[in-house]
Each structure stands twice: as structure tokens, then as C-alpha cells.
Amino acid sequence: MNIGTASEKSGLPAKTIRYYEDIGLLRPDRAGNGYRDYSMSDVHRLRFLQRSRSLGFSVEECRQLLSLYGDKERESADVKAIAEIKLVEIDRKLAELTELRNTLRHLVHNCHGDDRPDCPIIDGLSGKATQ
Amino acid sequence: MNIGTASEKSGLPAKTIRYYEDIGLLRPDRAGNGYRDYSMSDVHRLRFLQRSRSLGFSVEECRQLLSLYGDKERESADVKAIAEIKLVEIDRKLAELTELRNTLRHLVHNCHGDDRPDCPIIDGLSGKATQ
DNA sequence: ATAAGGCTTCCAGTAACTGGAAACTCAAGG
DNA sequence: CCTTGAGTTTCCAGTTACTGGAAGCCTTAT
Structure with a gap:
């Protein structure tokens, strides 16, 4: 093609x-x-x-x-070794992506969707709490 | 700092x-x-x-x-709209990453880890089957 | 006081594309 | 058969997102 x-x-x-x-x-x-x-x-x-x-x-x-x-x-041993390293990386990415999704989902569900700009998540993530 | x-x-x-x-x-x-x-x-x-x-x-x-x-x-409505679009993207990425992980995991578990280069997954993914 | 290490700006180089020009190929319409 | 338009080719230049290196200032430790 x-x-x-x-x-x-x-x-x-x-x-x-x-x-x-x-x-x-x-x-x-x-x-x-x-x-x-x-x-x-x-x-x-x-x-x-x-x-x-x-x-x-x-x-x-x-x-x-x-x-x-x-x-x-x-050699199969090589394949297995490399694949295992990549698996760790992928699992880390999966965890980060899941966390990002949960944050966004929370944002979507807790925001009013109206004009009031007072989402509860914003302050937490902007670093206010931990500062 | x-x-x-x-x-x-x-x-x-x-x-x-x-x-x-x-x-x-x-x-x-x-x-x-x-x-x-x-x-x-x-x-x-x-x-x-x-x-x-x-x-x-x-x-x-x-x-x-x-x-x-x-x-x-x-405005909160804006935040909500953008967040929802990004959520779809993130879910797609999550699905793809999960699939990639499963493939690699299968590779790791089914390979002998010895010298024989006959992993069962290789043929399937190289496109042989679907060609 | 001097040396080492961290910070500054600036400029050049790299990785991974992306756009555009000029020319060739192919399928469809007149 | 000729043309026209879309798809393909190579080549070269531009963009995005860094990354490395030089030259000089700041800070701390001897």
C-alpha cells in the first residue's frame, strides 16, 4: 500500500x-x-x-x-531483561497518569460548572496547602 | 529556594x-x-x-x-469543559499504556529467559498473523 | 585570599518533527 | 490523447523543546 x-x-x-x-x-x-x-x-x-x-x-x-x-x-534472556526494565517505566507512567486523571475527574465532579470560580481542587494543587 | x-x-x-x-x-x-x-x-x-x-x-x-x-x-464552566476534553485524552492514553504493559508482561512471562529465541508473542506482534 | 561550586545570561547545537518547493506518477474526464 | 488534480518523490529550511558550553558574578569553606 x-x-x-x-x-x-x-x-x-x-x-x-x-x-x-x-x-x-x-x-x-x-x-x-x-x-x-x-x-x-x-x-x-x-x-x-x-x-x-x-x-x-x-x-x-x-x-x-x-x-x-x-x-x-x-536472545530470549536479553528480551526478558529489557522488557522488565520497560515494564517498571510503564507502571510508573500508569500510576502518574491515573493520578492525573483522578485529579481532573475530581475537578470535573466538584466544580459547579457555573460562573463561580471557586473549585475546591484549585487551592490544593496550586500549592497553598503545602507552602 | x-x-x-x-x-x-x-x-x-x-x-x-x-x-x-x-x-x-x-x-x-x-x-x-x-x-x-x-x-x-x-x-x-x-x-x-x-x-x-x-x-x-x-x-x-x-x-x-x-x-x-x-x-x-x-470561569468554572470553562475549567469543566477543558478538563473533560483532557479526561478523554488521558483515558485513551491509559488504555494504550495498559495494553502496552500487558503485551510486555506477557512477553516476560512466556519467554524462557534462556538462549532460545522463540518467544510466542513475537510473531503475533510483528504482523505475521494479520498480514 | 583564593578556590570550588552554584548561579547568571547568551548563543549555539540537537532531537523529532513539519512545511514548502519542484518534479514525477497515476486515475479520471473531455 | 491530453489535461487536470491528487498523490508521491527528494531536498532543504523552519519549529519545538530542550541541552551544552562559555564567560562572568555570587557564596561558602579553607
């Missing part, structure tokens, strides 16, 4: 997809006319990249994560 | 803290000697920025999120 379709399916702009190829994150085939030709496997890599980038992993971390799935040469 | 202490407490490099001031994300006091003087409230903003940036929110999104807590002038 062409880059436009891969872009739709992955949620990444075509520009970004070409950039990822430049830095060696994937290597799609080329059709006879010179157009890039993406397989479903490429699209999966791209979706994975879209997701992990949007979750705050650096490109290099994404490269490492991708290698967990893609690199058949890598 | 000085920028070094604020850096320790927030987990952000001093460089980044100055940069955030440049782009108007906080406005610490200045001591008599010209040094920046951070309050606990500043540190909370910084910790909030550290967290939300590491979770994949752009600086502009962080600015918007910060305004939910900080801007006493903003």
Missing part, C-alpha cells in the same frame, strides 16, 4: 513516516514507480511507534521496544 | 526550568543577588510539568492543564 494509506492506518503523518524510515525505524519495499510500498507488518510497526511516542517514550526507547518484537536474533 | 533545590525537588534539570520560565510557564521571584527564588507553589507547577510532559502532553497542552489549576479568573 502507498504512504497515504499507511498514514491513515497508522495515524502518523506521511512526513513522519518518511522521517522514521530515514532514521532506520522501518524499511518498506519500493514499487516499480519508486513509490514506497507498505506491508501490514510495516503498518503495525508504525502504529506501535505512534502509540509509544504519544506516551512519552523517546525515539531511541521506541527503537529498543521495537527490537523486542522484531529482532529474532536477540 | 534556589534553582538547584527546585531542580532536585521537581526532577527537572535547571536548564529546563529556566526554559519554562522563558516561555512563560512560571514566574519565580528574584532574590536580592539576582538568583531566582522558588516557592513550593513553583515547585508544584514544575512537578506537574515534569509529569505531564513525560506522559506525552505537549508544552501547550501542559500550559492549558496548568491554567485549570492556576487561573483564578477563568
Whole structure:
């Protein structure tokens, strides 16, 4: 499939997809006319990249994560070690994200939604209490 | 407190803290000697920025999120509306992160951890199945 | 008094895109 | 068949969000 379709399916702009190829994150085939030709496997890599980038992993971390799935040469012990390190990071992110959500949810539920600017959360988070 | 202490407490490099001031994300006091003087409230903003940036929110999104807590002038209806939009985003991120974790966890538990490179997950995620 | 370490500003460099120009390819309409 | 418009190519320049380094001031410890 062409880059436009891969872009739709992955949620990444075509520009970004070409950039990822430049830095060696994937290597799609080329059709006879010179157009890039993406397989479903490429699209999966791209979706994975879209997701992990949007979750705050650096490109290099994404490269490492991708290698967990893609690199058949890598030894299982390696895969397991790297995956375990990343798991810790992911769990930390999950905890932070959950906390952020709870705060916002509390904000939504406790605010009047009218004109009065006296949300109960605001003071707590602005640091008043702890100062 | 000085920028070094604020850096320790927030987990952000001093460089980044100055940069955030440049782009108007906080406005610490200045001591008599010209040094920046951070309050606990500043540190909370910084910790909030550290967290939300590491979770994949752009600086502009962080600015918007910060305004939910900080801007006493903003009307409650506004706060509620913005918070609800961000909640949807956060829930999506949570779902994606959970999925990523489950995949990695499965990888860790099902791999032998020895030399044999035959993790059961690898094929599924590399796109073989769906191709 | 001097040395070390932290702070200041400023300017340049990096990471990860993003936009735009000029040219080629392809599918559809006249 | 020709054209027109949309999609693709490469290349080069610009943007965002930092990050590193130089040069100089401030502070504390010997």
C-alpha cells in the first residue's frame, strides 16, 4: 500500500513516516514507480511507534521496544531483561497518569460548572496547602 | 529556594526550568543577588510539568492543564469543559499504556529467559498473523 | 585570599518533527 | 490523447523543546 494509506492506518503523518524510515525505524519495499510500498507488518510497526511516542517514550526507547518484537536474533534472556526494565517505566507512567486523571475527574465532579470560580481542587494543587 | 533545590525537588534539570520560565510557564521571584527564588507553589507547577510532559502532553497542552489549576479568573464552566476534553485524552492514553504493559508482561512471562529465541508473542506482534 | 561550586545570561547545537518547493506518477474526464 | 488534480518523490529550511558550553558574578569553606 502507498504512504497515504499507511498514514491513515497508522495515524502518523506521511512526513513522519518518511522521517522514521530515514532514521532506520522501518524499511518498506519500493514499487516499480519508486513509490514506497507498505506491508501490514510495516503498518503495525508504525502504529506501535505512534502509540509509544504519544506516551512519552523517546525515539531511541521506541527503537529498543521495537527490537523486542522484531529482532529474532536477540536472545530470549536479553528480551526478558529489557522488557522488565520497560515494564517498571510503564507502571510508573500508569500510576502518574491515573493520578492525573483522578485529579481532573475530581475537578470535573466538584466544580459547579457555573460562573463561580471557586473549585475546591484549585487551592490544593496550586500549592497553598503545602507552602 | 534556589534553582538547584527546585531542580532536585521537581526532577527537572535547571536548564529546563529556566526554559519554562522563558516561555512563560512560571514566574519565580528574584532574590536580592539576582538568583531566582522558588516557592513550593513553583515547585508544584514544575512537578506537574515534569509529569505531564513525560506522559506525552505537549508544552501547550501542559500550559492549558496548568491554567485549570492556576487561573483564578477563568470561569468554572470553562475549567469543566477543558478538563473533560483532557479526561478523554488521558483515558485513551491509559488504555494504550495498559495494553502496552500487558503485551510486555506477557512477553516476560512466556519467554524462557534462556538462549532460545522463540518467544510466542513475537510473531503475533510483528504482523505475521494479520498480514 | 583564593578556590570550588552554584548561579547568571547568551548563543549555539540537537532531537523529532513539519512545511514548502519542484518534479514525477497515476486515475479520471473531455 | 491530453489535461487536470491528487498523490508521491527528494531536498532543504523552519519549529519545538530542550541541552551544552562559555564567560562572568555570587557564596561558602579553607
